[in-house]
Amino acid sequence: MFLTVTANPSVDRTVEVARLTRGELHRAAAVHVQPGGKGINVARALVRNGHQARAVVPAGGPEGDQLIRLLTGYRVEVVRVEVAGPVRSNITVVEPDATVTKINEAGAPLSAAERESLLGAVLDHASGVGWVVAAGSLPPGVPDEFYADLIHRLAPIGVPVAVDTSGAALPAAVKAGPALVKPNLEELAEVVDRPLRTLREVVDAAGELRSRGAAAVLASLGGHGAVLVDGDGTWHAEARAQARSSVGAGDALLAGFLAAGGRGPSALAAGVAWGAAAVSLPGSTMPGPEDVRAHRVVVHPDVEWERRIDT
Template sequence: MILTVTPNPSLDRTYGVPALTRGRVLRADGERADPGGKGVNVSRAVAAAGVRTTAVLPLGGAPGVLLAELLGAQGVDVTAVTIAGQTRSNIALAEPDGTLTKINPPGPELSREESALLLDTVRSCAAEVAWIACCGSLPRGLEPGWYAELVHRAHAAGARIALDTSGPALPAALAARPDVIELDAAELASAVGRPLPTLGDAIKAAEELRTLGARAVLVSLGRDGRLLVSAEGACHGTAPTSAVRSRVGAEDASLAGFLIAGGAGPEALASALAHGAAAVRLPGSVMPTPADLLPDQVRITQDPPLDLPLDDGF
């Protein structure tokens, strides 16, 4: 089983509008509500693949109730930590040409007691799982070292940790030695404080994060594929991403594919690429099923082209 932890989940409400005009009353021609948050999306992708998953979430108010119901309908088990605040509701305004305008509130502030209860809940579930995916930004009330404490507790229970976060929480967590961290290329460049114009530069940057504690580094390179750097060396892979319909949740689907395939080595990287490429061919935040995957189109090399220019140089 794969457990996910999303400290700041959301209920994502999307409204279709003919055009976005400031200062006017906009009449929506459609609306929908979806579960939101990076770890939530990982659980949704794992469930779509037919693998058991549990999402540990701090939930509060009516949005929290609806979020849990929507996840249950998609085959995700929810372990809720009840909080006094209300789960945030993100708003997206979608125009016919595909332009998406989003309003994301900061979300509730967790108390010290709620923070401790969330950690304790993850620890109590950790003995039953192969992987714990900890994803997204930390809400107000959680210190940057919160993920590091979670990694320590999960390792003590025998679980492996995949971490997808950025900002101050990332360097704080590295010393706890997460088993794999996932970043995009811009986040990797930010973490090492310099541009990464080539694949070789990205590999060096990933190795730097390994010296700081990450056991493996999984990097999304956009159109340039994905990179995995671990003690076994560097692997690079690509998958065609033509006919892109939506990139929402694609990186989360990719992490789910990586963990489903064991979370290590070229086979897991190939699974990550297949899941990510399938996700961008689907509308909105729909997660791919096994029928959507095209594994024969994935290409993996353990001899990465170091001089490959990266898109925009990040």
């Protein structure tokens, strides 16, 4: 059983248009409405591949009801935490060449009592789970230390925590000593406060996060695949895909990595296979076993240190 918590869930609307032009009317070629937020997507991907996953979700307003209704179609076990503010909507516009333009709402604030209920719900369900995944941005007013606080409170239970977040919440979580963090290239560059142009620079930045407290770093690099840096070594893997929508690809990567044991090159290969499968599917659709092409993954025996990853 995997347990995820998404402090700032969303109803994702992915709109496909022929070409996006600022200031013009567009007629949508297709629309996908899906339950969203990073922990929710991780849970959806795990369930789609035969694993058990439970998602802790703060949900308020009619939008919260809609989110929970949408989730029931995905067979994810949901622990709903009632909150006053409505669930946000995040909009992605996708063009035929797979260019994505995202508009993510900030989300509704959570009161101190609501934050406590959310943490309490995670702690209530954490015993005996394989991993807790704390993922996504924090709503306005929620302290940057929210996920860090969760890591500290989970420590006595001994369950490993994976964190995928952004902004100031990420360095705060790293300091709390999670088993795994999953930054993308932009998030990793922001934490170390320098541009990352080559695999060497990515691996150095991942090492810095390890020295600050994260036991392992799974850095996702879009079409360049992903790098895993842990106490045993450094690996780079990638897989070619016919890109359609990258929304949720990072969540699929993390889910695949955890589903395959959450450590080492074989888990990295599985994660990259799930990530590549996710980008080839519309909207934030999570891949199932029929979509995943494990044989397309290349785990490089030697890291190509000077390879550019900023193109």
